[in-house]
Amino acid sequence: MTRLFTSSCCFLFLLGILSGCQKREFDAFYERPKGLGAPIYQQLQSRGNFKHLTAVIDKAGYNDILGKTGWWTFFAPNDAAFEQFFKDQGIEGINGITDSMAVSIVKYALVYNAYRKDQLSTYQMSGGSEAGFGLAFKRKTAYYDWVQQKGDAAHSKIIATNRNVRSIKSGSVSTNVSAYVDGDNNNKYLPYFIDLFLSRNGLSQADYKTFYPNSNYTGFNVAAASVVNMDIAAENGMIHEVDRVTLPLKSIDQYISTNANYSEFKSLLDSLKFYTSNAYQTHRNFVATGSTDSVYVKGYNGQLAFSINSENYQQPGLASYLANESQRSSWSIMAPTNDAFRAYRKKILAKYGNSFFKTAPSSIVIDFINSHMWAAPLWPNNFNQEPNYQMENTTLSIGNAVDKQILSNGVFYGVNQAHQANVFRTVFGVPYLDPAANLTYLGYSDPGTGIKTYTTQTSTRQTLLVMSDAVLTAAGYRYNESSAGTSTTVWGYRSSPTGSYSHSNVYKDNILRMFRTGILLTPTSELTSLSGSGIVEALSGDYVKYNAGKIQTSGTVDSGTDINIVKSDATSVNGIVFYIDATLTFTEKNVGQHLENLATKYPNNYASFYWFVLNSSIYNKTTKAISGVNIGVDNKYTMLAPDNAAIAQAIKDGLLPGNKTTGALPTAAPSSESDKDLLRKFILYHIINGESIVTDGKKADNYLTLLQNEAGDNILVNVLNQPGNLIITDKKGRFAQINLTPSNQLSNRTIIHSITNYLNYNK
Structure with a gap:
């Protein structure tokens, strides 16, 4: 028993020694570091030049918070700062500061977390301090506005x-x-301006002085204040002494x-x-x-x-x-x-x-x-x-x-002055700011049209043809949000004033195409008036012709009724707008119909070529479509029709069937496969695939035709475009020019020209 008691005493003695050692190590590890300043509040008290500030802290009830734990950055106005503040505010010392103002001053000077000057310009991001070095000029403060107790009649x-x-x-x-x-x-942020931030962002003290003309830039400013004593370490944060009081x-x-x-x-x-x-x-x-x-x-x-x-x-x-x-x-x-x-x-x-x-x-x-x-x-x-x-x-x-x-x-x-927004000062703004053209504005705003993006470019000259609401409504169109569905659209159409509207997507496509047809591509101010004559490409890829104030589209060619200009507006910074009295319709007929019409109107230019098209194996006499000439938004063509004299020469040269001595047309449709193939090759080589070209001096290049060689490659022609003329070079190096008067004819996404020579697809 004695032995057990003795052993127990020894064990307890050793345990006490061990515990004492561990406690000393624990206290040493966690003891307050030597040289660490007192908490923020106590330091302000001891320094002697923050009497007003400590009184404000007391009034705000923040002496306990700033006198104990936490981790803050405090931008502390000194007594001189408060003396100036009292004068500026017209108040009698500390007694003139209300409790709410005291809270505002203290909380807005108090930033979450402790930062030295060299840390404040770092934007805290996941990439680490180096990634955000020199990017920051604000920190979140403890101040925030809460519920506004007096709202308005509906929201108290x-x-x-x-x-x-x-x-x-x-x-x-x-x-x-x-x-x-x-x-x-929703805490408020406090701005500050440090040299590193200014240099990193290409700024100078002139930028600072613009906002704070009565302050001196010192390289470390907090709003209008200057930091006069920085990086004062405290037990619960960091103090920066400033020379002004900053209200939220x-x-x-x-x-x-x-x-x-x-x-x-x-x-x-x-x-x-x-x-x-x-x-x-x-x-x-x-x-x-x-x-x-x-x-x-x-x-x-x-x-x-x-x-x-x-x-x-x-x-x-x-x-x-x-x-x-x-x-x-x-x-x-x-x-x-x-x-x-x-x-x-x-x-x-x-x-x-x-x-x-x-x-x-x-x-x-x-x-x-x-x-x-x-x-x-x-x-x-x-x-x-x-x-x-x-x-x-x-x-x-x-x-x-x-x-x-x-x-x-x-x-x-x-x-x-107000900033002049592009949506208002460009040609886009003319229908946008006109209640009589609201439908046009809605069409222009459809992202799928690309109209808004194009027409608001101030550096690109524009010419617009605008259809008013009255014109569009009379033509049977409307815009109705409630009609939109999975298979329907906001755009509707009816063929008669008493009929019902259909909101099929086809009518959306139709009206948006007409809006795009009204955007004429005139980037170099080549069109300032429609009093002359010419042909202009539209944003839709269609072409529009004008003559003495009259306008033609492929649709009006079918109807035989030209469009008139009602008024113009030249107030935009990037172009001119013309209001018109009818819709910019487009044809739904195939190119063969228009070629037939041209053969009647200009027989010397188109009759012989049309005869061969009509009697070829690639032509549908019912639909009047040429095989390979497709309709649709992504298709564009140029038909180069040799005039009668050129066709006669092609017959003599053996590229077409007929009388090789006189150049006369065959008396009947070719029946042999070889003759049919001659027609097919000849016609397809005279149709440029993928581009519509007119005599505006703009498009000139090597272009693919519809004719393919045995390897399946499309055979090229070269086009030299001069204002008023095209020079086409075939594979054999021969030239053809256009007959201007009967050329530049509008068809279904196709331009038709009469040319003075045939094109030879052989080497």
């Missing part, structure tokens, strides 16, 4: 959205959907709403506000205030580049959100002053009663605002180089900016 309690509103599109109808995230307080910066929404200079622009933005009731915030507000009123999340139409009240940057158009993206990215906006707004409104909305709100489509409002929005920081030094949300550089200069602000969620410029 409002909170700003923390994500861009999403827009879900179906056809031409867009629906707003809130993307608000419960639990995200307003968001774009807050700034515009409180500045009467932009009340007109604000009214336009207000028309696009979007509210959704939020149960989470309603409950929080009830717990905090006892109010049972619903809290509504306020955002802005999802078709806008961004919601101007969200503090969290998102790339426009994307639903995803990167948590730290606001460190380096920022929205930008230009707000026209009231005078500038009214002047531009009068200019673009003359046909809408000079009002955005009466009859103008909402798309005009959205396009106008989006043209003043940027998805990136718009710095003064790249004011004219950074494209806006519509991918356009501004038409203004930095001299037009009469108000320049760095706000909590974006860069703001108040401008004395």
Whole structure:
């Protein structure tokens, strides 16, 4: 028993020694490092030049938070900064600072996590610090606005959205959907400017001075303040002493709403506000205030580049959100002053009663605002180089900016002129801004047509033929959203005023082709008037002829009725627009029908060639189609018809059957296989496949014909294009020119010419 007791005592003694050693090692590992400063609050107290700040911290109730744990960066205004602040605000010292102002000052100076100066310019990203080195100029603060207790008549309690509103599109109808995230307080960001950020982004102190003209750039500035003592290490973070007090910066929404200079622009933005009731915030507000009123999340139409009240940057158009993206990215906006707004409104909305709100489509409002929005920081030094949300550089200069602000969620410029958006100032804008041409605007806006992209190019000259709503309606067309379905379209057609509309996709194809036919390709201003005569290619691939103010398409060739010009508009920066009195119809007849008509109208030019086509094995006399000449959007042809004299020579030279002595046509359709093959080869070699060519001096190259050799390769002809003439060289090196007057004839995606010589496909 004695032995057991002795052993136990020894064991306990050794265990005590071991435990003591372990505790000393534990304490040594976790003890407060030597030289580490006191917590933020205690350091401010001990330094002696932060008496006002510590009093504000006490009033805000943050002395306990800043005096204990945490991990913060605190931009601490010194006493001199507060003395100036009292003067600027017109208040009597600390007693003039309300509790809410004290909270605002402290929380907006307080940034999550501790950063030295050399760390602040790093954008925190997955690639590590080196990847984001020098990219950041903002950090998230502890400050955020909560529920606005006084809203409007319909929404008594409002909170700003923390994500861009999403827009879900179906056809031409867009629906707003809130993307608000419960639990995200929409914290404001604090901007700062460090040498590394400026140099990495091609900026200079002049950019900083543009926004803060009364501040000196020192290489480390926080908003308008300068950091006078940096990298003060504390137990719970990092202190940077600054020489100014910074109140929470307003968001774009807050700034515009409180500045009467932009009340007109604000009214336009207000028309696009979007509210959704939020149960989470309603409950929080009830717990905090006892109010049972619903809290509504306020955002802005999802078709806008961004919601101007969200503090969290998102790339426009994307639903995803990167948590730290606001460190380096920022929205930008230009707000026209009231005078500038009214002047531009009068200019673009003359046909809408000079009002955005009466009859103008909402798309005009959205396009106008989006043209003043940027998805990136718009710095003064790249004011004219950074494209806006519509991918356009501004038409203004930095001299037009009469108000320049760095706000909590974006860069703001108040401008004395409105940006002239391409959708308004180009030929696209003529029907867009004309209520009498709304159907044309809808057609132009269809992405499948490519019209909007083409016609809004300011550097490319355009000529447009516009069909008014009255013209299209009289022709039997309409646009009706409710008619769209899996096998139907918004575009409808009826053949008589009393008939029913059909919304088959074929009618959509037809009307969109007519819209594209009205876009004439005149990139070098070669067409400024339709008073002369000529032929012009359209965006559809069709050609349009004009003569003394009259217009012909392949469809009007069939009807025999030309189109008249009603009026013109030359106000666009990139071309001229002509309104016309009929639709730009196209033929549905095959090329053989038009060749037959030409043989009657111009017998010396087309009769002999037509006879051989008519009596060939590749011609369908019922449909009047030539084998190999297909109809459809992807097909284009040029038919080169030798005149009668050239045909006679081809007969004499043995390329066609007939009287080789006189060159006379056969008395009957060829019956032998060899003669049939001669016709087939001859006809197919006189049809260029894949391109329609007219005498406009534009298209010149080697072109494939429909004729193939024994190896299956298409045989070429060469075309030299001169204004008013084509010179065609065949495989044998022989030349042919066109007979101009009977040439440039319109057919079904085909141009027909009369030529002075036949083409020989032999070497």
